[in-house]
Amino acid sequence: MTKTMKTLVIEKPGHAVWQDAPLPQPAAGEVLVKVLGVTTCPHWDMHILGGVPMFPGMILKYPYIPGAPGHEAMGEVVALGKGVKKLKVGMRVVAWQDTGQPRPGFYAQYNAFPEKSLLEIPRKLTAKQIAALELAMCVEVSFQQLAKIGGIKGRRVGVAGLGPAGLLAVQMAKAHGASEVVGIDMVASRRALARKLGADRTCAPNAKTWPANRGNDRALDDAIDCTGLPISISFLMDRTKRCVTIFGVLREEVPFAMRHLWGPGLLLMGYGDHNRPAAETALKFIRQGKLDLAPLVSRTLPFTRYLEGVELLKNKQAIKVLFDPWAE
Numbered sequence: 122m123t124k125t126m127k128t129l130v131i132e133k134p135g136h137a138v139w140q141d142a143p144l145p146q147p148a149a150g151e152v153l154v155k156v157l158g159v160t161t162c163p164h165w166d167m168h169i170l171g172g173v174p175m176f177p178g179m180i181l182k183y184p185y186i187p188g189a190p191g192h193e194a195m196g197e198v199v200a201l202g203k204g205v206k207k208l209k210v211g212m213r214v215v216a217w218q219d220t221g222q223p224r225p226g227f228y229a230q231y232n233a234f235p236e237k238s239l240l241e242i243p244r245k246l247t248a249k250q251i252a253a254l255e256l257a258m259c260v261e262v263s264f265q266q267l268a269k270i271g272g273i274k275g276r277r278v279g280v281a282g283l284g285p286a287g288l289l290a291v292q293m294a295k296a297h298g299a300s301e302v303v304g305i306d307m308v309a310s311r312r313a314l315a316r317k318l319g320a321d322r323t324c325a326p327n328a329k330t331w332p333a334n335r336g337n338d339r340a341l342d343d344a345i346d347c348t349g350l351p352i353s354i355s356f357l358m359d360r361t362k363r364c365v366t367i368f369g370v371l372r373e374e375v376p377f378a379m380r381h382l383w384g385p386g387l388l389l390m391g392y393g394d395h396n397r398p399a400a401e402t403a404l405k406f407i408r409q410g411k412l413d414l415a416p417l418v419s420r421t422l423p424f425t426r427y428l429e430g431v432e433l434l435k436n437k438q439a440i441k442v443l444f445d446p447w448a449e
Contacts, residue, residue, distance in 0.1 A: 127446065128229035129424050131185040134172030139424045142187060145225065145233040147202035152236055154196040154214060158248020159227045160418060161442045162256065163285065163434045164370065165190040170431050177372060191228030191444075192219040195242065195252045205236050213246070214239040215254045217400035228424060230446045240400060243408070249415045249443055250407070253285070257403035257412060260289045262393045263345050263368045264297055270364060270388065273343055274298030281326065281357055282347035283311040285417050285441050286368055288318055290345050293403075295319045296411040303341065305356075308437060318416060326356045333359035336384055351375045354389075364388040417441045423448035 128142040147153045168175045169190050172183075195215040198208050208214065216227065218238045225232060242251055267273055278299040280290045283306035294302045304315035304323040312323035324331060334340060344357040349369025357365045358381055365387065367375075381387040406412035419439035422430050424446055433439035 126230040127424070128187045128225070129191070129427055130187050131170055131183065131189075133183045135170065135428075137170065137427050139427070142229070144231055147200055147205075147233040149203040150205065150235055150237070151202040151233045152198045152205055152208050152214075152239065153200035153202075153231055153233050154194075154227075154239070155199045155231055156194055156196040156227055156229060156446050158195055158252045159191045159444045159446070160193040160248075160252045160256075161430060161434060161444070162190065162193055163441065165192075166431050167435055170428075176370065186223055187225050188229040188232060189224075189226035191226040192216060193253045193255045194227035194232070195246075195248050195254075196227075196232075199231070202233070208236050208239065208241065213242050213244050215242050215251050215404075217255055217258050217397065217404075218395050219255065228427070228444065228446075240397075240404060242404070246407070247415075248445070249418045249421070251414065252443065253289075253414045253417060253441065254400060254403055254407070256285055257289050257293070257407075257414065258395060258400035260286050260293055260347075260368065261399035261403050262395060263290070263366050264293055265396075265399060266366050266390050266393050267343060267345075267364065270390075272297065275300050276342035277301040277303065277340075279303045279305060279341040279344035279357060279361065280315075280320075280347060281305040281344065281353045282350075282369060283308070283315045283323075284347065287311075287345075287347040288315060288417055288440070289412070289414070290347060290368070291315050291320045292318050292412050293406065294345075296406045296409075305353075311440070314416060314440075318413065326353065328356070331360065335360065335362055335380075335387070358387060358389065361387065364390055366390040367392060418443045421445060421448075425449075 131137045278294045301321045304320035341361040344361045421443045430442035
């Protein structure tokens with residue numbers, strides 16, 4: 122096996138290079154993954170490349186960590202560290218969680234990663250079909266939250282923000298038994314894609330055509346906000362009977378008013394913890410044909426065109442970009 126590889130490094134805001142690096146060696150409990158595909162996590166990519174912290178209080182230092190912020194990845198196990206118990210060389214795997222630690226990311230040809238943070242996957246699944254499993258896990262956590270109050274089976278569920286997370290939430294709401302799924306977004310093309318992926322109806326967040334009313338037959342039973350924007354969350358709160366759960370990254374306060382207190386009182390629910398059962402549920406839905414990640418990938422590019430890929434995301438010309446670390 123070669124002793125070097127290529128990895129992406131964001132050297133400074135707006136500038137990234139595809140450069141040589143030593144081949145990583147798996148530590149105890151880790152495996153070495155030959156990376157076969159990585160999908161963008163748009164907000165991470167746009168923030169880090171743009172020099173803007175992803176979360177309030179986050180400190181950015183450049184050059185950024187090699188291979189980061191790539192974390193939605195699949196590949197093949199090519200070497201084992203000490204103590205690895207289940208994974209074997211030759212197995213196909215997908216990362217189900219970002220470890221949250223400052224470590225090299227998957228925007229590289231190889232990455233050493235903890236065995237506990239990987240799931241074995243069928244060999245027939247392509248990168249386009251499975252690389253974004255980590256995002257599906259994240260979205261499933263919101264459904265775990267709703268399960269705490271009885272779940273959504275047989276209920277009308279709204280999904281605001283039909284970007285990558287929202288398009289997965291539409292499908293997962295159906296997989297969890299929602300009787301009707303309403304997709305809400307300003308962008309017509311994303312509303313159209315949501316309908317193809319199972320939304321029963323879609324609309325723009327227009328207060329004139331959908332007046333605020335939590336008590337009439339147009340109201341949602343539950344809703345998931347995938348934008349993190351107070352204006353979107355408030356729109357849902359004024360049109361939802363039981364619960365609005367927040368998936369999007371919240372950077373501002375959201376008002377809870379008297380009109381939300383009665384008739385019955387509305388629940389505004391936060392997020393839960395990333396966990397393996399959520400990832401396993403997402404993988405189960407994929408294997409059952411209830412969840413399709415491939416339509417989220419608008420373009421496939423080599424890492425040498427990383428800046429172009431992020432520009433497509435910024436201009437809403439792509440929902441996700443799949444990067445192939447072996448393409449020229």
